[in-house]
Amino acid sequence: MIGPSVAWVATETSEEWLVALWRLLTLADYNSRVVILGTALLGCAAGVVGSFTLLRKRALVGDAISHAMLPGLGIAFLAATLSGGDGRSLPILLTGATISGLIGAAAILGLRSTWRLSEDAAFGIVLSVFFGAGVALLGVIQSLEAGHAAGLEGFIYGKTASLSWTDLMAIISAAAVALLLCAMYFKELALLCFDQAYAESQGYSKWWLDGLLMSLVVGIAITGMQAVGLILVIALLIIPAAAARFWTHRLSRQVLISAGIGMAGCFGGGMASALLPNLPAGAVIILACAILFLFSLMFGSAQGMVWRAIRRWQWQQIMLRQHLLRAVYEQAETKTSGPEIAGDFEVRIDVADLMISRSWSKPLLERLVDDAQREGLVTRIGFQVALSRSGWVQAKRLTHQHRLWEMYLITHADVALQQVDRLADDIEHVLEPSIIHELEQLVQGRTVEVAKSPHQLPEPS
């Protein structure tokens, strides 16, 4: 056995290293071809199945199942060896692992429903007890003569580097079956994950569909156990699916992207472990997936942090501009005789006066005025600003909305006059036309151009 590290590309000089890289990228070596194709397919299938378990909010079930597989391996080995068979026979080992994995899943369900143990405690107990039992069994097996060479510990951390052609065939068929089943039952699985009660009311059996999903998880865990090990295989089920959530709001794309990320992570991790000596492939694959996850978290087009920060910043700018326009309008209003400034938008306002009207700093105000001028909303003349025609139209609308909302808060929500301005400031930017219309009806019983400011009205008693 070669060991967990992928040591099949020996490199000495940088030139040799480049050649090795080239051979790797082109999958020239039989061994690298087997390993990288195998793990990439596994990642693809795990990404698809993982999307459903994640959306079903059952991501940890796979974890418990995979850990619970270890004692099954040991028992299967011992049973086969003691009855005179070959304990290393893969079908026997995997059957044992499957059975004990399923017993683990059943134990969780039983603990939860029969003894009403909380879910996290049930998971913790089953996961650790089964895994502990498995490690103890492996210790016993190691001390046996026949067991020493069995290489069962390879299942814990995976033996990526020594994947054989048979293993690849097993992965290909398992992945193909998993992908086929997910495609066939796509809409039913989606319905189960979204709204289980409705699915049941429609006559879908929860047990059947959940059973299908759990069988897929067991299948992936069994297949992945040899490649990345039973501890890390759960990461392939969770990380790509969670990363894909940052890229899309559509289920079909979520599944495809998750498959892609799982594939890319396995591919990249396999490559890295081949090029860098002494790196265990299973671990590198998970780290590669984690890097893709971090990248998605930052730059994911649907919910990535960077885009969200940008959107928040843009929103902030819009709010600031709206505040500026309203401030100019309100100043213009006081300069002319009351609200009858219709058409008279070219009233010049001192920038210094604007400073007082809101608590903004001078550089900020300067920048806001410059930006607004660039947008053609205001014109700047020395130390004065005036609204342009389009700026005036906008400012009028904004002031109207702001005051409507203020009025509503005072007359219908019993908010003190002093608090009103602040509250109205936050809300006015998100008022939709239908709400504005409703407010107009409610506050004034009619549609008007610009409402009067409640601050100028006599205080309500």
Next chain:
Amino acid sequence: MVSDRPATSPHSASNPGDLGANRPMLSPLQVWDLTVAYQRTPVLWDVAFQVEPASLVAVVGPNGAGKSTLLRAILNLIPRTSGKIQIFGDEFSAQRRRVGYVPQRESVDWDFPVSVLDVVTMGLYREIGWLWPVRKQHRARAMEALNQVGIADLAHRQISHLSGGQQQRTFLARALAQNADLYLMDEPLAAVDAATELAIIQQLRAMKQQGKTCVVIHHDLQTVPEYFDSVLLLNMRVVASGPVAEVFTPENLQKTYGGRLTLLDEVSSAMRRQEKLL
């Protein structure tokens, strides 16, 4: 246990409620002697009632009265301790397609990556069948259902971007797409805006015109006489059921909401204590 039954219970097990029991048409929903218990703690006791065809029925009662449990028991989503339920004079499993369900809006995760149209087509999955994809005709029918509830313009919006009222309309559209004859709705009017409430009520009335029956859990007592034909007053047992004009009286409401049902409460908590001792 029978002797412990509250004296106010108007029903016996063999005689379902008084909503037009002599009508020749098949009742969309009949319930006899329904008892449901969670962890051996009874939630519904001896519930019996009957619903008239083409009517709007409100299910009214305080929190914890078992309103949602009643709908879930009718839909076979939870096991029942005893009782018999008939849908159009038949078993539920045989009439499943004729029953539409609108679950509580809060029961699902609205961050789920699907669009409004996707959710509405879910009402057609049974009809589409296993292994078949959603096709053009189904999307067209889902659009039609969205049109009925007035949010066709939101068809391609992600459900995470919907307001509460829009979410509720989406759920209603999903049930409408199924084109059932009996609808069971869990608080479709809870915390929705005025426009949504109006749209949903108009839709319910249109459904009634088409001969459909809606059993609706409703929380706003003020609007019951305006919106509904009959009412089921529920507080772990049926306090009263029948036409709104007859049943929706201050005395009955007092029985439903006022004063806890001490006997039931005591029995329930006694059973809970016993459960812990075992």
